[in-house]
Amino acid sequence: MKTTPSIMAGIGLKIPAIFFSVALTFLGLLFITFFIGRVVPIDPVLAAVGDRATPEVYERMRIELGLHLPLYQQFWIYLLKVFQGDFGMSVLTANPVLKDIQRVFPATLELATVATAIGVLVGIPFGIIGAVFRGRWPDHILRVVSLFGYSVPVFWLGLVGLLIFYGRLDIAPGPGRIEVFYEGMVDPVTGLLVVDALLAGEWDICKNALAHLVLPASILGYFSTAYISRMTRSFMLDQLEQEYITTARVKGIAEWRVICIHALGNVRIPLITVVALSYASLLEGSVLTETVFAWPGLGMYLTQSLLSADMNAVLGATIVVGGVFIGVNLLSDLLYKIFDPRARM
Amino acid sequence: MEPLLTVENLQVSFTSHHRTVDAVRGLSFTMGREKLGIVGESGSGKSVTARAILGLVGSPGKVEAEKLVFDGQDLLAADPATWRSIRGRRIAMVMQDPKFSLNPVMKVGAQIVEACRAHSKMSRTQAREEALAMLRAVQIRNAERVFHLYPHQVSGGMGQRIMIAMMLITSPDLLIADEPTSALDVTVQLQLLAIMDDLVSQQGMGLIFISHDLHLVASFCDRVIIMYGGQVMEVCDAAELQNAGHPYTQGLLSCMPSIDRKQQVLPVLQRQEAWLNKM
Numbered sequence: 135m136k137t138t139p140s141i142m143a144g145i146g147l148k149i150p151a152i153f154f155s156v157a158l159t160f161l162g163l164l165f166i167t168f169f170i171g172r173v174v175p176i177d178p179v180l181a182a183v184g185d186r187a188t189p190e191v192y193e194r195m196r197i198e199l200g201l202h203l204p205l206y207q208q209f210w211i212y213l214l215k216v217f218q219g220d221f222g223m224s225v226l227t228a229n230p231v232l233k234d235i236q237r238v239f240p241a242t243l244e245l246a247t248v249a250t251a252i253g254v255l256v257g258i259p260f261g262i263i264g265a266v267f268r269g270r271w272p273d274h275i276l277r278v279v280s281l282f283g284y285s286v287p288v289f290w291l292g293l294v295g296l297l298i299f300y301g302r303l304d305i306a307p308g309p310g311r312i313e314v315f316y317e318g319m320v321d322p323v324t325g326l327l328v329v330d331a332l333l334a335g336e337w338d339i340c341k342n343a344l345a346h347l348v349l350p351a352s353i354l355g356y357f358s359t360a361y362i363s364r365m366t367r368s369f370m371l372d373q374l375e376q377e378y379i380t381t382a383r384v385k386g387i388a389e390w391r392v393i394c395i396h397a398l399g400n401v402r403i404p405l406i407t408v409v410a411l412s413y414a415s416l417l418e419g420s421v422l423t424e425t426v427f428a429w430p431g432l433g434m435y436l437t438q439s440l441l442s443a444d445m446n447a448v449l450g451a452t453i454v455v456g457g458v459f460i461g462v463n464l465l466s467d468l469l470y471k472i473f474d475p476r477a478r479m
Numbered sequence: 480m481e482p483l484l485t486v487e488n489l490q491v492s493f494t495s496h497h498r499t500v501d502a503v504r505g506l507s508f509t510m511g512r513e514k515l516g517i518v519g520e521s522g523s524g525k526s527v528t529a530r531a532i533l534g535l536v537g538s539p540g541k542v543e544a545e546k547l548v549f550d551g552q553d554l555l556a557a558d559p560a561t562w563r564s565i566r567g568r569r570i571a572m573v574m575q576d577p578k579f580s581l582n583p584v585m586k587v588g589a590q591i592v593e594a595c596r597a598h599s600k601m602s603r604t605q606a607r608e609e610a611l612a613m614l615r616a617v618q619i620r621n622a623e624r625v626f627h628l629y630p631h632q633v634s635g636g637m638g639q640r641i642m643i644a645m646m647l648i649t650s651p652d653l654l655i656a657d658e659p660t661s662a663l664d665v666t667v668q669l670q671l672l673a674i675m676d677d678l679v680s681q682q683g684m685g686l687i688f689i690s691h692d693l694h695l696v697a698s699f700c701d702r703v704i705i706m707y708g709g710q711v712m713e714v715c716d717a718a719e720l721q722n723a724g725h726p727y728t729q730g731l732l733s734c735m736p737s738i739d740r741k742q743q744v745l746p747v748l749q750r751q752e753a754w755l756n757k758m
């Protein structure tokens with residue numbers, strides 16, 4: 135794009151402001167997680183020493199954990215630790231929480247990214263077709279298809295998908311991220327199995343990981359397709375009513391140009407928010423899909439930690455989810471500035 | 480003289496929720512390469528007529544006519560490809576408000592170039608040169624700078640000049656101007672009309688000028704059609720407007736404030752159902 139340098143310059147001027155607002159949001163997030171950690175009726179000392187410890191052991195642990203200090207000092211220590219990537223130990227896995235997250239988050243990232251890509255690549259064309267053929271049969275068919283995507287529970291779809299494609303037809307691999315005998319064969323660099331396998335030049339492993347992705351990503355992608363196509367359709371109908379569309383038609387240009395260049399050029403601006411929201415919500419990890427497909431992602435980790443009251447893990451995962459939201463927001467702000475000249479002031 | 484545009488018994492209706500609105504009811508007129516004004520109050524069907532001539536009445540609108548012929552070409556039978564060769568190339572339209580009629584996310588230069596290249600196999604650079612020349616023709620001084628602006632960065636008057644440049648760049652045979660100046664302030668209005676008048680006369684094209692303003696139309700056009708309720712009330716020469724016979728035209732005239740006429744209260748426009756031909 136020819137305008138990129140000027141955009142970058144425009145944004146460059148605001149880097150301090152952006153940094154400030156991100157830092158503030160993140161601080162707020164940490165503040166909240168810290169207080170959740172204090173408010174929940176789970177005694178972190180008891181969790182660490184077990185309920186048969188003597189009062190002396192208990193007291194020693196309390197001091198070791200810094201819980202005898204005033205709250206503001208505790209918060210300060212908490213901040214320093216978080217910035218060093220120290221979220222404490224997980225009781226459930228006996229690993230540092232950071233290490234756990236480094237393992238589970240890429241699994242979710244992989245799934246969410248492919249699902250969102252499907253949602254964008256299929257949902258936007260569907261939405262455009264629905265708007266262009268409004269009220270005619272292509273529109274009706276697409277509406278039924280996406281209504282189905284909205285109303286069917288995801289675990290049911292996952293189970294049925296596994297039953298048909300894995301159980302009956304045997305064209306899809308079973309649950310999990312990869313075949314058992316490939317497990318641990320590539321060094322985790324990014325944590326994304328497909329990418330790591332590619333980096334290691336292990337073509338077979340990459341193919342296997344991709345094959346495992348197809349079914350769960352399609353099912354999640356179906357949901358985001360339903361959502362994105364519905365929103366695209368309504369934004370598109372809105373734009374097609376505008377005067378500038380009449381102008382474009384008066385000029386005698388081809389109808390596909392009117393739709394794909396003039397209308398879509400405007401529709402993509404509100405679509406940024408839609409796609410960003412749907413991506414961010416997938417990045418939280420979808421517990422049901424991850425459970426059905428035995429996908430060791432963030433959603434499953436967060437749920438298991440919650441169920442076993444593993445506070446360090448819960449708070450660590452919450453911070454990651456919050457950080458992801460902040461990041462996706464930042465990205466969508468940037469895209470706004472690129473796509474909408476009016477936002478570039 | 481072969482007429483440029485013949486409209487005979489044009490009917491446009493909109494049906495929604497089992498209710499039908501007849502926006503245009505049996506409108507007929509013929510025009511050559513002249514300046515034809517269409518005047519009428521809001522809702523009298525002026526814009527709908529303009530869109531019907533361009534084949535741009537979208538659903539739920541329904542267009543019927545006995546004859547809709549442009550330069551020997553039957554518009555009623557035109558297929559999409561024919562329409563594309565007519566729109567922009569032979570008939571163009573300037574709309575009311577440049578704030579809404581220019582694409583907000585596309586540079587104005589690119590929008591003009593697009594109009595130009597839609598109808599001729601011109602290289603990008605050639606089209607760019609043409610567009611710049613056209614911007615100068617509508618008296619935009621620093622055309623190069625304006626070329627790279629987005630619509631929100633130009634004033635209303637500038638926007639409408641851009642619109643005119645975009646619509647005249649293909650030298651159409653007929654320009655429809657649908658209240659091209661009502662979104663602008665008075666001083667800019669006259670400048671803009673002068674520019675448009677100049678170009679239209681230079682290129683010898685026909686012009687349909689739609690407006691509320693009877694005096695403006697009278698000073699600017701050769702003939703005036705007075706519309707009311709989707710029908711033609713009267714057609715008269717612009718010069719003869721003061722002597723117009725129809726009570727509706729008289730009513731419109733006397734509703735206009737004037738400096739000479741020291742009248743404190745303007746009369747309310749009288750309308751009568753009886754003027755409309757029942758169908």
Ligand SMILES: Nc1ncnc2c1ncn2[C@@H]1O[C@H](COP(=O)(O)OP(=O)(O)OP(=O)(O)O)[C@@H](O)[C@H]1O
Nearest residue numbers: 493500502519520521522523524525526527528539
């Ligand atoms: N898309 C549409 N659907 C339904 N009715 C419509 C539609 N477009 C126009 N109409 C109706 O057609 C009638 C004529 O409208 P039109 O826009 O031609 O008026 P106009 O003379 O241009 O008025 P104005 O001076 O306010 O621009 C109005 O009653 C309007 O409600």
Ligand SMILES: [Mg+2]
Nearest residue numbers: 525526527657
């Ligand atoms: Mg109008």
